[in-house]
Amino acid sequence: MTGLPPDDPSAYTGPVDPQTGRPLFTQATLDLMIGPEGEPLQIDPVDAHLLALATKRMKALVHGNGAKADDVMLEGFDGAIINFDARTLFEIRHQIAHKSVPGKQGNAEVVGSTADLHMRIQTEVEKTTKNSVIVNYATDVLEKRADKGFAVNNLVIKLDRLNKSFVHHNSCNPCSGTGKLACGPCNGDGRLPCHRCRGQRTLNCPACHGNGTIRNQNTNQPMPCNRCHGKRVIGCEACHQTGQMKCRPCTGTGRVGCAQCNASGRISDIAFVSFDALTKFAYDLYDLPVALPPMIDEYGPTLVSDGHAELFVLQGNEQQAWQKELRTAEHIRGEVIIPYHARLPWGLIRFKLGDEILSGQMLGFNGELLHFPPFLERLITPGVERLLQAANGFSVKNNLHESARTKIIATSLLAAATLPPKKAFAMVRKRYTAGIDHDAIERLITLSGQGLARLTRLSRIMTLTAGTALTGGFYALWFMGGWRGTFWAAMPPVPAPLFVSAVVDCAWAGLFGYGLTHAARFVTRARILDLVRPMIPPDKRKKFMPRAGKTGLAAWGCTFAALAVILGLTVALGTGTPDWVNVINR
Numbered sequence: 259m260t261g262l263p264p265d266d267p268s269a270y271t272g273p274v275d276p277q278t279g280r281p282l283f284t285q286a287t288l289d290l291m292i293g294p295e296g297e298p299l300q301i302d303p304v305d306a307h308l309l310a311l312a313t314k315r316m317k318a319l320v321h322g323n324g325a326k327a328d329d330v331m332l333e334g335f336d337g338a339i340i341n342f343d344a345r346t347l348f349e350i351r352h353q354i355a356h357k358s359v360p361g362k363q364g365n366a367e368v369v370g371s372t373a374d375l376h377m378r379i380q381t382e383v384e385k386t387t388k389n390s391v392i393v394n395y396a397t398d399v400l401e402k403r404a405d406k407g408f409a410v411n412n413l414v415i416k417l418d419r420l421n422k423s424f425v426h427h428n429s430c431n432p433c434s435g436t437g438k439l440a441c442g443p444c445n446g447d448g449r450l451p452c453h454r455c456r457g458q459r460t461l462n463c464p465a466c467h468g469n470g471t472i473r474n475q476n477t478n479q480p481m482p483c484n485r486c487h488g489k490r491v492i493g494c495e496a497c498h499q500t501g502q503m504k505c506r507p508c509t510g511t512g513r514v515g516c517a518q519c520n521a522s523g524r525i526s527d528i529a530f531v532s533f534d535a536l537t538k539f540a541y542d543l544y545d546l547p548v549a550l551p552p553m554i555d556e557y558g559p560t561l562v563s564d565g566h567a568e569l570f571v572l573q574g575n576e577q578q579a580w581q582k583e584l585r586t587a588e589h590i591r592g593e594v595i596i597p598y599h600a601r602l603p604w605g606l607i608r609f610k611l612g613d614e615i616l617s618g619q620m621l622g623f624n625g626e627l628l629h630f631p632p633f634l635e636r637l638i639t640p641g642v643e644r645l646l647q648a649a650n651g652f653s654v655k656n657n658l659h660e661s662a663r664t665k666i667i668a669t670s671l672l673a674a675a676t677l678p679p680k681k682a683f684a685m686v687r688k689r690y691t692a693g694i695d696h697d698a699i700e701r702l703i704t705l706s707g708q709g710l711a712r713l714t715r716l717s718r719i720m721t722l723t724a725g726t727a728l729t730g731g732f733y734a735l736w737f738m739g740g741w742r743g744t745f746w747a748a749m750p751p752v753p754a755p756l757f758v759s760a761v762v763d764c765a766w767a768g769l770f771g772y773g774l775t776h777a778a779r780f781v782t783r784a785r786i787l788d789l790v791r792p793m794i795p796p797d798k799r800k801k802f803m804p805r806a807g808k809t810g811l812a813a814w815g816c817t818f819a820a821l822a823v824i825l826g827l828t829v830a831l832g833t834g835t836p837d838w839v840n841v842i843n844r
Contacts, residue, residue, distance in 0.1 A: 286336040287605065294548055301338035304603050309335055312625035316609050316616075319627070319693050322665030324637030329612050337605010337620060342545035344569075346407045348396050348415070348535035348594040352383050355530045360430075360520040366423035366528055375426045379531055382422050392417060392594050396535065397571055400596055405559035406569040408600070409539050417533040424531070427524045433516035437523035441508035448512035450505050452497035459501040460491040535594065550604055553621060553628070566622025567602040618692055627692040634666065634693035641667045642702070649708035658709050662789050666690055667702060672790040674706035675804045710804075713789075714782035718809050721781050725774035726816040729767065733824035736766065737834035760838040767821040771814035778809045 291299045309332060317327035369375045399415055400407040407413070429435035440446035451457035462468035465485035474481045482488040493499040504510035515521030543551055554561065561567040607620040611633065618630030635642075641664030648657035662668040669689060673682035682703045683696075690699070736742050742763075752758045786804050787794075794802055806813075828835040829843070 287338055290336055290606065291338055291547060294544055299545060299547065300341040302341065304337060304339055304605065308603060308623065308625055312607060312620045312627060315625050315627050319634065319690065320611065320637065323634055324664065325611060331610045333608040333610045333615060335605055335607045335620065337603065339601050339603045340546060340550065342542055342600050343597060344408065344541035344600050345595055345597045346400060347538040347540065348596065349538060350594060351534055351536060353532050354379060357528050359526050359528060360518060361522040361526060362427055362524050363425050363526040363528060366425040369424050369426050372426055375424050375529055378424050379529055382531055391419065395419065396594055396596050397573060400571055404563040406562050406571060406598065407537060408562040408569050409554065409558040410537055411539050413537040415535045417535055420533045422531045424529045426527045428527055430516055430519035430523050430525050432518045433523060435523040437516050437519060437521040438513040439516050441505055441512050441514045443507050444505035444512060446512040448505050448508060448510040449502040452494060452501055452503050454496040455494035455501065457501040459494055459499045461494050463490055463492050561622065565624055566626060567600055568623065569598050569600050571596065571598045630692040632693060632695050632698065634690065635698050638664050638666055645705045645709055648712060649705045651712055654709065654712045658713055658789055668790055668793050670702040670706040671710065672793045674703050675710055675786045675790065677805065679703055710786060713785055717781045717785065718778050721778045722774065722812060722816050725770065725777060725813065726820050729770040729817045729820040730824055732766065733821055737824060737828050737836065756838045756841060759836060763836060764821065767817045771817040774813035774817060775806050775810040778813060779804055779806055
């Protein structure tokens with residue numbers, strides 16, 4: 259049975275167990291499970307397993323945080339599994355893209371005219387919301403998601419299988435649909451003047467150069483040309499003395515293919531219609547107690563993906579019946595509706611911790627505990643005081659070790675050591691959803707970071723000092739010890755030598771900065787790991803490494819500062835100064 263037995267069973271008017279006749283709910287639960295308009299809700303009893311899970315969560319919250327798990331006892335529960343309906347609406351959207359291509363394109367549905375084209379597009383758009391393919395596809399998309407689409411808004415789903423192409427074949431205007439145009443070079447005549455005789459049919463005789471006579475080789479006297487026989491010209495062999503030749507572009511036909519339509523006489527106007535769906539989520543507020551909708555809005559899709567709620571996408575005849583009812587009741591016309599049934603446990607739960615009664619709420623099948631007073635803050639006060647002293651520099655190591663005996667503080671130390679502040683807060687809040695306020699967690703993260711900085715300060719300073727000295731020593735040998743000259747002597751010539759040499763000189767500082775950053779992380783690892791070891795699984799302790807944080811910036815700053823100092827020395831001593839520095843100093 260859910261909750262505690264009614265004080266007066268005879269006055270109980272709610273549902274009973276059909277086998278035992280015992281009440282299924284407390285009267286307080288029945289009074290709680292009322293909708294905004296006063297109507298009773300559709301509820302099922304919460305079983306003992308779920309209450310045991312919630313109790314286990316409360317025991318885990320207090321264990322190691324100033325109390326013993328055995329001090330926790332379930333005092334009472336007034337709640338139920340609430341059944342309510344929800345739906346995802348798919349707003350079907352379409353986009354139309356037009357393009358004109360030469361020739362007849364056969365990969366689209368052919369329409370008879372431009373008017374038919376627009377009509378077919380409109381018809382295709384209108385029938386999409388009634389297309390069973392969309393409903394099935396949308397259902398599949400939701401089923402494959404971990405959250406089943408619950409509380410998901412503005413999700414865009416491509417409906418590629420519904421895309422359609424339409425084509426209308428227009429007559430090509432330049433060629434009037436013939437696919438041919440008059441040849442430009444010959445103006446449609448098919449013939450061009452001969453390129454050798456320029457249309458004259460004859461050429462000057464090449465033997466006598468147009469004189470008609472040549473010199474006799476024996477007597478050196480003029481004699482008639484034996485090539486043109488004294489006529490001074492010969493017939494043009496290129497055009498066979500016609501003065502014209504066949505036009506090559508049109509091969510003598512006087513017509514060439516129309517480039518606009520690829521000689522087909524047709525232009526294909528193609529319209530491509532693509533579809534997608536934009537999701538909108540809705541649920542029935544009147545099926546829920548007034549306290550629950552804000553929690554649904556806060557948790558959103560994680561209610562389902564994290565297992566707090568059960569969601570069943572309606573299919574088949576049941577889906578069709580719901581769609582018809584919703585369309586009628588809510589006047590939905592242009593959207594596809596995917597309805598589903600949801601089950602979500604919720605109620606008021608009370609625990610006894612020693613002599614104190616802790617009241618809050620339980621949500622979901624994971625027994626999530628919410629809206630409890632900040633009882634953990636009172637329990638962990640001694641540990642927080644130790645953490646505060648460490649953050650202020652008093653007996654840092656001892657105070658941190660003592661504060662880390664408190665489990666939530668050890669969690670905060672681990673989070674602060676490995677994550678930036680916002681992610682560290684999220685890590686702690688995920689583990690401690692009840693019993694501590696947001697501000698208190700933020701304070702724990704801040705104090706943990708300050709305490710760790712105090713603990714590792716000397717190690718980081720020594721590492722940075724040694725790294726800076728090593729970088730400076732390297733650059734002294736690089737510039738003034740001849741290493742740089744030896745390096746470039748072994749390298750082939752490079753373009754823009756001043757720029758490349760400057761990049762190489764500075765790259766060493768970046769390399770040392772990178773190495774120094776990881777060296778600083780490594781030397782602080784042992785001290786931090788000693789604090790948070792119990793919070794890390796044994797198989798992951800070898801991989802533990804604290805984040806660099808501001809130490810990384812300091813490491814890079816130190817190495818580049820070393821570079822600057824050594825360059826200054828080269829200028830002051832007048833030896834080993836690289837050319838690019840001299841250019842800058844001019």
